[in-house]
Amino acid sequence: MHRRSILWGIVSALVSVLVSVLGGALAASRARAASEAPSPTGKxxxxxxxxxxxxxxxxxxxxxxxxxxxxxxxxxxxxxxxxxxxxxxxxxxxxxxxxxxxxxxxxxxxxxxxxxxxxxxxxxxxxxxxxxxxxxxxxxxxxxxxxxxxxxxxxxxx
Missing domain, CATH: 3.40.1260.10 (DsrEFH-like)
Structure with a gap:
């Protein structure tokens, strides 16, 4: 029982890190796309x-x-x-x-x-x-x- 708790804690932490990294990459990608997009008039x-x-x-x-x-x-x-x-x-x-x-x-x-x-x-x-x-x-x-x-x-x- 104790091993399951430890294993669950490790899996939970890894998922949390993965979500954080992917979320940050997605936010950076959106910010980069927004900064590269021209204004409606192009100026x-x-x-x-x-x-x-x-x-x-x-x-x-x-x-x-x-x-x-x-x-x-x-x-x-x-x-x-x-x-x-x-x-x-x-x-x-x-x-x-x-x-x-x-x-x-x-x-x-x-x-x-x-x-x-x-x-x-x-x-x-x-x-x-x-x-x-x-x-x-x-x-x-x-x-x-x-x-x-x-x-x-x-x-x-x-």
């Missing part, structure tokens, strides 16, 4: 969040690397939402030539350049005073980010 959608003025060049570099990494703007939809101190870098009167060139290229590539309407008001700047290509996020930058996320955009804050 990844990404929202970049920028508020720190010291990160302006870093974020613009990330966006360029993103575009290059996926093979160009036709393979990704990118929105850049700017609010707070970072918006000062995009004022036409104070923007440097390199920043202006990059913003112009992003605009041509279809990157949405959204400026927080509330930040614009606090900085006393109009849309015409920002670099060309910007649109106003009337409800605010953080609201725009939430709207984009609700539409399936992935959120990145470098």
């Amino acid at each position: 990844l959608k990404v929202a970049y969040h920028l508020s720190d003025i010291e990160k302006v060049n870093f974020v613009l570099g990330n966006i360029q690397n993103h575009l290059d990494g996926v093979g160009g703007p036709e393979n990704v939809t990118i929105a850049l939402v700017i609010h707070g101190p970072a918006l000062r870098a995009f004022h036409s009167a104070s923007a440097n030539a390199d920043l202006s060139r990059r913003v112009q290229q992003f605009s041509r590539d279809g990157v949405e350049l959204a400026a927080c309407g509330k930040t614009m008001k606090s900085q006393n700047v109009s849309l015409t005073e920002l670099l060309p290509g910007f649109v106003v996020a009337d409800k605010g930058g953080v609201v725009r980010l939430a709207e984009l996320q609700s539409r399936g955009y992935l959120y990145l804050r470098p």
